[in-house]
Amino acid sequence: MKREVIRCERLGVEIGGVSVLKGLSFSVAEGDFLAIVGPNGGGKTTLLRVLLGLQKPSEGVVQVFGAAPGRAVGRIGYVPQRLFFDREFPLSVRDVALMGRIALKTPFQHYGKADMQAADEALRIVGLSALSNRRIGALSGGELQRALIARALAGKPQLLLLDEPTASVDPEMKTTIYDLLDHLKSTMTIVLVTHDTGTVSRFVGRVLCLNCSMVLRENPSASPCGEAAQQVYPYPVDLLLHESRNPR
Numbered sequence: 633m634k635r636e637v638i639r640c641e642r643l644g645v646e647i648g649g650v651s652v653l654k655g656l657s658f659s660v661a662e663g664d665f666l667a668i669v670g671p672n673g674g675g676k677t678t679l680l681r682v683l684l685g686l687q688k689p690s691e692g693v694v695q696v697f698g699a700a701p702g703r704a705v706g707r708i709g710y711v712p713q714r715l716f717f718d719r720e721f722p723l724s725v726r727d728v729a730l731m732g733r734i735a736l737k738t739p740f741q742h743y744g745k746a747d748m749q750a751a752d753e754a755l756r757i758v759g760l761s762a763l764s765n766r767r768i769g770a771l772s773g774g775e776l777q778r779a780l781i782a783r784a785l786a787g788k789p790q791l792l793l794l795d796e797p798t799a800s801v802d803p804e805m806k807t808t809i810y811d812l813l814d815h816l817k818s819t820m821t822i823v824l825v826t827h828d829t830g831t832v833s834r835f836v837g838r839v840l841c842l843n844c845s846m847v848l849r850e851n852p853s854a855s856p857c858g859e860a861a862q863q864v865y866p867y868p869v870d871l872l873l874h875e876s877r878n879p880r
């Protein structure tokens with residue numbers, strides 16, 4: 633039987649007195665590739681923050697690698713939705729990849745040979761070796777996303793959490809990033825927050841819908857639910873198979 637990597641039972645999160653997530657139960661096993669979809673403000677980033685131990689649940693049980701969130705940071709790679717930084721800051725692509733090793737170091741410990749090798753290997757995997765000395769502020773949007781994925785991979789994670797890594801990149805770069813994740817899925821557990829429901833259904837094993845009001849059916853072309861989905865998402869919608877008998 634596969635090891636359980638994530639377990640959420642009746643998870644509830646309130647922020648500023650407002651319920652963001654309520655009664656959420658799901659689990660992720662080792663080697664799973666799970667996509668999390670849902671409308672803007674549906675709580676997707678909040679869920680990742682809970683898994684990282686950055687947001688406290690208000691109710692329910694959450695375990696990551698069998699322990700409380702935050703206890704397994706060194707085993708998790710995280711690609712955030714946004715990175716705010718000074719584009720003029722003299723930080724190279726390799727420096728950014730090396731940051732992925734920080735969680736594995738003790739305070740004030742310098743990077744060693746193993747850290748350099750891990751960073752270079754991560755840059756090779758994402759196809760950025762040739763740009764490793766380039767200033768991070770001089771990268772294109774798609775290159776920056778791949779640098780952030782390299783940073784997450786440099787720590788050699790067992791679980792990779794990605795928050796909309798294909799937002800604001802062109803279709804060709806989206807394909808590059810999904811091909812990369814498709815390649816990585818045989819070596820680690822992946823949880824991907826995305827709005828690309830149509831595209832990811834080709835790559836992922838399961839889809840978790842957070843606060844979705846759309847109904848997903850077996851034969852979308854014969855179903856009126858496309859109209860309902862269209863009201864949730866103001867752009868073209870692909871309908872997915874959903875295994876729940878009572879989908880939400």
Ligand SMILES: Nc1ncnc2c1ncn2[C@@H]1O[C@H](COP(=O)(O)OP(=O)(O)OP(=O)(O)O)[C@@H](O)[C@H]1O
Pocket residue numbers: 647648652670671672673674675676677678679
């Ligand atoms: N620090 C905060 N203070 C107040 N409200 C917050 C805070 N963080 C999140 N929220 C609220 O929680 C809700 C869920 O936010 P979250 O970022 O998790 O949604 P999301 O599904 O990731 O959205 P998107 O698809 O737009 O990225 C939103 O209504 C948001 O405004």
